[in-house]
Amino acid sequence: MTKIGKVAKEQMVRELSKELKGSPSIFITDCTGLSTSELTKLRNKLKPNKTSYMIIKNSMGKLSLKDIPNGDALLPYIEGTVGVAYGPDPAATSKVLIGFSKESGKLTVKGALMDGKLIGEQEIKTLSQLPSREVLLSRVFGGMKAPLSNMASVLRGIIREFVYVVHAVKEVKEKSSEQK
Numbered sequence: 001m002t003k004i005g006k007v008a009k010e011q012m013v014r015e016l017s018k019e020l021k022g023s024p025s026i027f028i029t030d031c032t033g034l035s036t037s038e039l040t041k042l043r044n045k046l047k048p049n050k051t052s053y054m055i056i057k058n059s060m061g062k063l064s065l066k067d068i069p070n071g072d073a074l075l076p077y078i079e080g081t082v083g084v085a086y087g088p089d090p091a092a093t094s095k096v097l098i099g100f101s102k103e104s105g106k107l108t109v110k111g112a113l114m115d116g117k118l119i120g121e122q123e124i125k126t127l128s129q130l131p132s133r134e135v136l137l138s139r140v141f142g143g144m145k146a147p148l149s150n151m152a153s154v155l156r157g158i159i160r161e162f163v164y165v166v167h168a169v170k171e172v173k174e175k176s177s178e179q180k
Helices: 003-021 036-049 058-066 071-077 090-104 121-128 133-179
Strands: 025-030 052-056 082-087 108-114 117-120
Touching: 003 058, 003 082, 025 071, 025 090, 036 052, 036 082, 036 090, 052 058, 058 071, 058 082, 071 108, 082 090, 090 108, 090 121, 108 121, 117 121
Parallel strands: none
Antiparallel strands: 025 082, 025 108, 052 082, 108 117
């Protein structure tokens, strides 16, 4: 290998390591048999989730993974034609990868690293079945809002009853003053 080629390879490994270090989730896939148009379609599906996908050379992938915390756990998955997906939302990424895997029949999700923890193919499938982050957040906030709404309704009822009592007392006093 020429000196320029070696420098270029080292630079690529550094850049990939930097990208992977900044990501809370890294998915390793086997993308054997995917055409360029299928890869473009996959990348387009991942883009709304701010997830990147790239095909990597095994040697570069292994060097890059050694630079990230617990990246060694993914080394056994770096065999054959390997693709790496990395992004901020593991649930959304797994949903797209598993869906595309079923759709194309060519993509296989081998394993992933989420916040430094290795997860296998079955756990990734389970993760892909979770609702999206937005749905989960709306459920949490809905659950937090319900008691407040119920309390507001109860307080409105108490105030309403108080107004009825005051109005009834006023009517009784008016009738008693008319009778005198």
